[in-house]
Structures are given as structure tokens and as C-alpha cells.
Amino acid sequence: MDRRTFIATGLAWLGCGGCALRPGELTVGSKNFTEQLILGEILKQSLESACHVPVDGRFYLAGSYICQQAILAGRIDTYVEYTGTAMAAILKQQVSGGAANVYDYVKQEYRRRFHLEVMRSLGFDNSFAMVMRPEDSRRLGLTTLSQLAPVAGQLRLGVGYEFLERQDGYPGLVRTYGLHFAEAPRVMDLGLLYRALENKSVDIVAGNNTDGLIAALGLVVLRDDKHYFPPYDAVPIVRPELFTKCPQARTALESLAGRITADRMRAMNYAVDGQKKDAADVAREFLNIKSPAQA
Numbered sequence: 001m002d003r004r005t006f007i008a009t010g011l012a013w014l015g016c017g018g019c020a021l022r023p024g025e026l027t028v029g030s031k032n033f034t035e036q037l038i039l040g041e042i043l044k045q046s047l048e049s050a051c052h053v054p055v056d057g058r059f060y061l062a063g064s065y066i067c068q069q070a071i072l073a074g075r076i077d078t079y080v081e082y083t084g085t086a087m088a089a090i091l092k093q094q095v096s097g098g099a100a101n102v103y104d105y106v107k108q109e110y111r112r113r114f115h116l117e118v119m120r121s122l123g124f125d126n127s128f129a130m131v132m133r134p135e136d137s138r139r140l141g142l143t144t145l146s147q148l149a150p151v152a153g154q155l156r157l158g159v160g161y162e163f164l165e166r167q168d169g170y171p172g173l174v175r176t177y178g179l180h181f182a183e184a185p186r187v188m189d190l191g192l193l194y195r196a197l198e199n200k201s202v203d204i205v206a207g208n209n210t211d212g213l214i215a216a217l218g219l220v221v222l223r224d225d226k227h228y229f230p231p232y233d234a235v236p237i238v239r240p241e242l243f244t245k246c247p248q249a250r251t252a253l254e255s256l257a258g259r260i261t262a263d264r265m266r267a268m269n270y271a272v273d274g275q276k277k278d279a280a281d282v283a284r285e286f287l288n289i290k291s292p293a294q295a
Helices: 003-015 034-051 064-072 083-090 099-114 134-140 146-154 161-165 170-177 190-198 212-216 241-245 248-254 262-273 279-287
Strands: 027-031 056-061 078-082 128-132 157-159 204-208 220-222 234-238
Touching: 027 034, 027 064, 034 056, 034 078, 034 248, 034 262, 034 279, 056 064, 064 078, 064 083, 078 083, 083 099, 083 234, 099 234, 128 134, 128 190, 134 146, 134 220, 146 170, 157 161, 157 190, 161 170, 190 204, 212 262, 241 248, 262 279
Parallel strands: 027 056, 027 078, 157 204
Antiparallel strands: 078 234, 128 204, 128 220
């Protein structure tokens, strides 16, 4: 090995934190709905650009519990969680206070209990949203959740698996608003909620504020006038080992803070759900990264 090659090799060694990263050594996870797939692609492509190595995507993990177990076991290095979900579903704490207080608590407890780093918010709050068909909302005169109680007995509710059991989900919702639906909630995959609403299998669903199909299908979100749902700011959760393997990853993830508004996230969700675009292409367009075909 000549002197120039030796120096170049040494610089490359230092640039990746003292070890040569191999394809697949970094892994991004996501939960099993459209928004999470898009956010997973955004993290994955950001890391690939910063670390100059192909990154694996372990997407469609069932939910928060599975993602949490995967990151603790080292099967994934990062994924996007929501602060209210982290506090209620993972930390098992009553969610109270504003967005900043919830974020600070989650950041502190994830570091103390799990040795995980909570990065700054990507910029949007994805609260739960109780969603109805517009004709039913008009017929029943419903615009708020408080107005729902007298007519809930006429309505069938659809929910995702976690919402039924979560501390910030179904039990507290019906207790807060005094709701008694026509039957037990119908539990289904999150991706099927709006199809069930559209084909009238259910009359109201527990969706999310940034779901693209809300606007695309002209659906109505009932206002949470008692402020039952806590803040759900989207934040990357990271194993610190990621920054050891690729020091440039920190700057890459920090650069995403505050960049995704609720409107932008809703539009990206609709691009996938409504316009049938590929989530990887939607993420690439957001990041302004050329596709492999263009490169």
C-alpha cells in the first residue's frame, strides 16, 4: 500500500467512527400504517445520504410495543414515535401538560429507563381524530365530541388494535365524553379504517389528524372540545449506538427537526393513499434526493 492510499484509507476509517459500515448494518423501523412508512423512508434515505451505505428498512412492525421491543433488542436503530403514545403506552404515565412538558418528560425517561435518545420533533402533532362521514355529521348535527353522547347508541365504532387498550385511547374517551356505542368497537388494521367507514361497515372511526384520506374523502373530524387527547409530536427514537457507527447520522436526523408541518404530512399521506404513489418516491421528493434512475 503506497502512502496516499494509506492516508485515504485512514481518513475513511476515521470518517465512519473507526469502523467500515457494511450494507444492512443500519436499520430503520416503522409501524404498520402509511404515515409511518413515509417517515421510515425519510429516516432511511437521510441516513443513506449521510452515512454513504445502504440502510435496511424493517417496516410494517405491528405498533408501538413491537417497535419498542425491536429497538431495545437492537433489531432496529431508529423509528418515529409520538410523544403522547410514548408517555401513555410505553411509559404507562398519565399524559398531562403541554407539548413541551410531555416532550421533556419522554426524553428524560427514555434516556433513564431505556438508554434511548429522543430527537427533536419533526414538526407536527398527529393526534387521534374521531372521524365520520359528512352526511352523518350533518344529519345528526355533530361537530364536537361532546355532541356525540346522545346519539352514540346509533353508531358503530371502528378502531385500531392499540386504541382499544391504550390509556389515552378508547377507555378514557368513552369515560370522558359519556359515550355508549351501538355495539363493542370493531377492531381492525389501521389501513382498513377508512375503507370500513366508506363502505358503511362502521359509522365513526378513531383515525389520526394527519391521515390523507380525511381530506381526500371529504370526511369530518369531530372537535375534541374537552381536550382529551394529549400532544402527539412525531419524534425519532434512536439507539445511541447509531451515532457511534455513523457520527454523521446525528446531523442528518437533527436536520429534519421542524421540517414537516401537519399539512405537509397530510399531503404526503394522501400522495400514497389517494394517488397511489410509492412511499419511497414521496420521501425522496420531500428530501429532494434524486431517484436511483436519475442518479
